[in-house]
Amino acid sequence: MQDLLSIYQISGFLILFPFLVALLLFLQRKDTPLRRFTVIFSGFLIMAASVYTAVTVLLSGGHTILFRPSTHAAMEAAEMAIRLGELLLLGVVIVLSIKYRKYFCILLGALGTLPVLILEFAGRIPVTETCLRLDPMAAVMYLIAGVVGPLICMYAVGYMRDYHHHHTDVKDRTNVFLSLLFVFLGGMFGLITSDHLVWVFFFWEITSVCSFLLIGYTRSHEAVNNSFRALWMNLLGGVAFAFGILTLLYLDPMNGKVISLSELTQQGRQAPAVMLAVTLFAVAALTKSAQFPFSRWLLGAMVAPTPSSALLHSATMVKIGVYFLIRLSPMFTNTFTGVMITVIGGFTFFAASLLAISQSDGKKVLAYSTISNLGLITACAGTGTTEGVWAAVMLMLFHAVSKSLLFQTVGDIENIMGSRDIEDMHGLIIKLPRLALIMMIGICGMFMAPFGMLVSKWAALKAFVDSQSVWLVIFLVFGSGSTLFYWAKWLGKICTVIHQSVNLDDSTHGSELISMVPLTCLIVVMCFAFPWMSDFMVQPVLDETFHRNVPNVIGGADTIIMMINVTMIFLIPIGSRFLSVGSRDRMTMSYVAGVNAGDDRHYIDSYGKNRPLYLANWYMEDYFGEKVLLWPSVGISAVIVILLVLIVMGGVF
Amino acid sequence: MAVSIVVRVILYILLAPIIGGLLEGLDRKIAARMQGRQGPPITQPFYDLYKLFNKQTIVVNSIQVLFIVAYLIFTIFTGSLFFGGGDLLLIVFSLSMSEVMLVLAAYSVNGPYSAMGAQRELLQMMCYEPMMLLLAIGFYVSQGSFMVNDLIRVSRPAVIALPGMLIGFAFVLIIKLRKSPFDLSTSHHAHQEMVKGLTTDISGRDMGLVELAEWYDTVMMMGFTGMFFVTANPLSYIGAVAACLAVFFLLILIDNTHPRVKAMRMFGLSWLVILVCAGTNLLILNLVK
Numbered sequence: 051m052q053d054l055l056s057i058y059q060i061s062g063f064l065i066l067f068p069f070l071v072a073l074l075l076f077l078q079r080k081d082t083p084l085r086r087f088t089v090i091f092s093g094f095l096i097m098a099a100s101v102y103t104a105v106t107v108l109l110s111g112g113h114t115i116l117f118r119p120s121t122h123a124a125m126e127a128a129e130m131a132i133r134l135g136e137l138l139l140l141g142v143v144i145v146l147s148i149k150y151r152k153y154f155c156i157l158l159g160a161l162g163t164l165p166v167l168i169l170e171f172a173g174r175i176p177v178t179e180t181c182l183r184l185d186p187m188a189a190v191m192y193l194i195a196g197v198v199g200p201l202i203c204m205y206a207v208g209y210m211r212d213y214h215h216h217h218t219d220v221k222d223r224t225n226v227f228l229s230l231l232f233v234f235l236g237g238m239f240g241l242i243t244s245d246h247l248v249w250v251f252f253f254w255e256i257t258s259v260c261s262f263l264l265i266g267y268t269r270s271h272e273a274v275n276n277s278f279r280a281l282w283m284n285l286l287g288g289v290a291f292a293f294g295i296l297t298l299l300y301l302d303p304m305n306g307k308v309i310s311l312s313e314l315t316q317q318g319r320q321a322p323a324v325m326l327a328v329t330l331f332a333v334a335a336l337t338k339s340a341q342f343p344f345s346r347w348l349l350g351a352m353v354a355p356t357p358s359s360a361l362l363h364s365a366t367m368v369k370i371g372v373y374f375l376i377r378l379s380p381m382f383t384n385t386f387t388g389v390m391i392t393v394i395g396g397f398t399f400f401a402a403s404l405l406a407i408s409q410s411d412g413k414k415v416l417a418y419s420t421i422s423n424l425g426l427i428t429a430c431a432g433t434g435t436t437e438g439v440w441a442a443v444m445l446m447l448f449h450a451v452s453k454s455l456l457f458q459t460v461g462d463i464e465n466i467m468g469s470r471d472i473e474d475m476h477g478l479i480i481k482l483p484r485l486a487l488i489m490m491i492g493i494c495g496m497f498m499a500p501f502g503m504l505v506s507k508w509a510a511l512k513a514f515v516d517s518q519s520v521w522l523v524i525f526l527v528f529g530s531g532s533t534l535f536y537w538a539k540w541l542g543k544i545c546t547v548i549h550q551s552v553n554l555d556d557s558t559h560g561s562e563l564i565s566m567v568p569l570t571c572l573i574v575v576m577c578f579a580f581p582w583m584s585d586f587m588v589q590p591v592l593d594e595t596f597h598r599n600v601p602n603v604i605g606g607a608d609t610i611i612m613m614i615n616v617t618m619i620f621l622i623p624i625g626s627r628f629l630s631v632g633s634r635d636r637m638t639m640s641y642v643a644g645v646n647a648g649d650d651r652h653y654i655d656s657y658g659k660n661r662p663l664y665l666a667n668w669y670m671e672d673y674f675g676e677k678v679l680l681w682p683s684v685g686i687s688a689v690i691v692i693l694l695v696l697i698v699m700g701g702v703f
Numbered sequence: 704m705a706v707s708i709v710v711r712v713i714l715y716i717l718l719a720p721i722i723g724g725l726l727e728g729l730d731r732k733i734a735a736r737m738q739g740r741q742g743p744p745i746t747q748p749f750y751d752l753y754k755l756f757n758k759q760t761i762v763v764n765s766i767q768v769l770f771i772v773a774y775l776i777f778t779i780f781t782g783s784l785f786f787g788g789g790d791l792l793l794i795v796f797s798l799s800m801s802e803v804m805l806v807l808a809a810y811s812v813n814g815p816y817s818a819m820g821a822q823r824e825l826l827q828m829m830c831y832e833p834m835m836l837l838l839a840i841g842f843y844v845s846q847g848s849f850m851v852n853d854l855i856r857v858s859r860p861a862v863i864a865l866p867g868m869l870i871g872f873a874f875v876l877i878i879k880l881r882k883s884p885f886d887l888s889t890s891h892h893a894h895q896e897m898v899k900g901l902t903t904d905i906s907g908r909d910m911g912l913v914e915l916a917e918w919y920d921t922v923m924m925m926g927f928t929g930m931f932f933v934t935a936n937p938l939s940y941i942g943a944v945a946a947c948l949a950v951f952f953l954l955i956l957i958d959n960t961h962p963r964v965k966a967m968r969m970f971g972l973s974w975l976v977i978l979v980c981a982g983t984n985l986l987i988l989n990l991v992k
Binding site: 504668 | 759760761762763764766767768769770772773776777780784789790792793796797799800803806807809810811812813814815816817818821822825826828829830832833836837840843844849898903904907967974978982985986989992
């Protein structure tokens with residue numbers, strides 16, 4: 051019991067401490083050793099605390115622990131803090147919307163926040179015995195947010211210094227940036243731990259407003275526009291969430307007794323009113339996870355400095371949506387809502403992976419890949435089957451690590467070379483060998499055979515086949531083809547060896563390596579550890595969510611074969627070095643159907659002139675470009691979402 | 704059980720180059736006869752390979768060799784998984800990994816023809832990958848297992864339930880084995896606008912290794928074809944071999960009668976064929992179940 055008590059305290063600490071750190075960082079305007087120390091020390095503290103909590107919960111048998119602030123006074127204070135916090139968030143939205151003349155955001159903000167706020171002040175929201183919860187799912191999220199999140203914050207310390215070195219036109223507000231990152235983390239921990247839906251809503255809005263502020267960091271015209279796009283889409287999700295709560299309170303025949311997430315999913319009641327609430331929550335989750343038709347905010351989010359992109363894409367923002375869908379997944383089993391969510395997810399996976407082919411901006415490819423992968427997770431959660439949820443949780447874990455690493459590498463490359471275009475990464479393996487290697491591991495982690503993402507995709511495929519969703523299978527197989535295409539051509543670009551190329555000065559900071567090296571190691575280790583992860587992390591989630599034990603989705607001989615596969619990938623380079631394969635080969639220049647001018651970038655043409663040579667990748671804009679595919683995709687999925695909400699509503703009224 | 708797996712894998716590793724080489728010899732012979740030529744002896748590919756291994760290897764950089772060796776090893780590994788009776792999905796994923804290695808070898812040389820070949824090869828992979836996955840799923844839905852070991856012990860040949868899949872697979876086989884009209888990334892005749900595309904900058908021993916890997920690959924693809932006809936009855940193997948030869952002959956015929964098409968036409972055509980043949984097949988299978 052003593053142990054459990056301390057878990058409560060630690061999870062309280064994890065929610066409150068980041069806010070405190072944020073305040074401390076906000077006050078330190080100058081880039082002092084103290085500020086760097088604050089970030090790195092508190093980052094490690096948060097990491098340690100979250101890993102400890104997660105491991106304790108997972109090892110204690112993975113039961114759900116419901117709890118609340120220990121004393122009555124603490125509870126009162128927490129409720130008051132939430133009300134004031136909601137007012138504050140609304141205030142921020144109103145002030146900034148007036149400042150930049152985007153008045154419609156005020157309407158959306160008010161429509162979402164005010165009804166809930168009024169009910170709270172009127173005391174109409176039922177108070178539950180418990181409003182916080184720790185269970186295996188929360189533990190997995192603690193690991194994602196608590197390990198990857200702080201690493202990104204540490205990376206930001208070194209990155210921001212370089213960033214402002216190169217972008218002299220942007221006012222240095224690094225203190226605001228760093229403190230926002232920590233507010234985000236605090237909100238994230240709060241959201242994971244909350245069970246009471248109003249609490250969840252509060253933290254939900256924190257992340258919306260926070261991401262809005264982060265995206266608008268540079269205050270350039272583009273940044274402001276993109277940040278408001280992110281704001282209105284997420285506020286729209288917030289409105290859906292708030293109406294979901296209202297539906298539970300007023301339309302549900304249980305007369306609003308059910309106000310916590312765990313009660314909602316445990317009952318397994320699929321009454322029309324409950325399903326309407328679930329559908330509204332799911333739509334809110336779609337906005338957070340940037341699924342089509344709400345994807346455009348995430349694409350615009352890349353104008354912000356890279357750490358915020360890394361945070362939004364990997365450990366926090368977009369994961370909230372799929373986290374919530376996984377929570378709701380028992381409610382999706384054999385329902386119309388479940389089918390439609392699955393279709394939206396599958397469609398997003400397919401469309402985003404096609405769109406990614408046409409992009410040459412590194413961050414944009416990563417953004418489309420995030421949307422695409424989250425589509426897959428959404429589809430998995432929407433099936434409402436145990437296998438689907440297994441794949442969803444695994445995908446989430448692997449995606450968080452690989453994607454945050456990739457963002458960090460692209461950010462560093464941009465700081466060094468002044469460009470994040472994939473075309474400019476030509477010959478990266480010679481120019482910046484260390485970063486190129488890290489990036490190759492990251493990319494392999496996203497699509498190659500023995501690495502985690504592919505293992506989970508494999509499980510997802512099995513889940514879809516078993517749940518007989520033929521359309522989903524077709525989306526998945528065609529989407530896999532295009533995923534392969536856009537990753538492999540990026541990988542090829544990096545691997546190109548240019549003769550007589552100079553090694554660029556690799557100015558990666560120590561604090562950035564603190565983050566990137568562990569993430570790289572994690573990707574490699576997770577290749578080997580996935581059977582173990584399945585047993586100790588994902589299995590308890592399934593037990594809790596579906597209350598039945600499921601056999602390992604991928605196991606036995608397959609696991610061993612995967613291991614051999616991974617080992618080979620690492621042994622082949624080492625072995626051929628050792629056996630000095632090819633050391634006696636004659637070296638030459640590549641064939642250019644003419645006279646090679648001595649390096650790989652010029653040749654002598656038939657008039658004897660020295661001509662430059664440039665090798666570009668294929669992007670096939672005419673077929674897969676945004677102009678061709680983006681709006682139709684948004685349109686199709688918008689119709690699906692509207693139909694979904696209308697049809698479910700029709701069941702109630 | 705375990706012993707039989709090991710025996711099958713060893714047999715594959717030893718025999719596949721021989722069968723693959725003979726198939727290529729046969730290909731060249733038949734093609735020559737179709738064109739009214741005498742053609743080389745059927746063992747010519749072996750002489751060619753021997754010669755390649757005895758030539759001085761000229762490389763563009765040192766990583767190139769690494770990727771080519773990886774390509775060969777992963778191809779043999781994938782084939783061993785298949786003939787050892789492994790999981791079909793895993794086999795498909797391994798296969799695409801080995802192909803990526805060859806593409807990276809081409810990318811690494813930084814030559815215009817290799818780079819163009821590499822892009823085209825990636826597009827070809829994008830064309831056939833969906834079919835390979837659907838094939839695995841089709842077998843699973845109709846026979847209830849992803850394991851090749853279980854799939855060859857069924858009572859009636861899979862082709863009865865999966866005719867659309869067979870058509871789709873035969874179609875993508877043209878792309879996979881780089882036969883005209885879909886020999887966009889490289890072909891055995893180095894006289895096109897792409898020089899030799901993907902393998903332009905590979906020579907000597909390295910070229911030999913690539914040839915060898917392709918033989919292993921061809922045998923595995925024939926194995927996939929045979930899967931449609933094999934049952935628990937040993938006699939079915941005769942039928943399976945006959946079917947493989949028929950498909951192979953068809954490939955040669957198409958290769959010699961169709962001019963190469965443009966890349967996007969290949970893309971559109973292959974996805975359409977896969978969707979119509981394999982997709983419909985899967986849909987019907989699910990409805991019938």
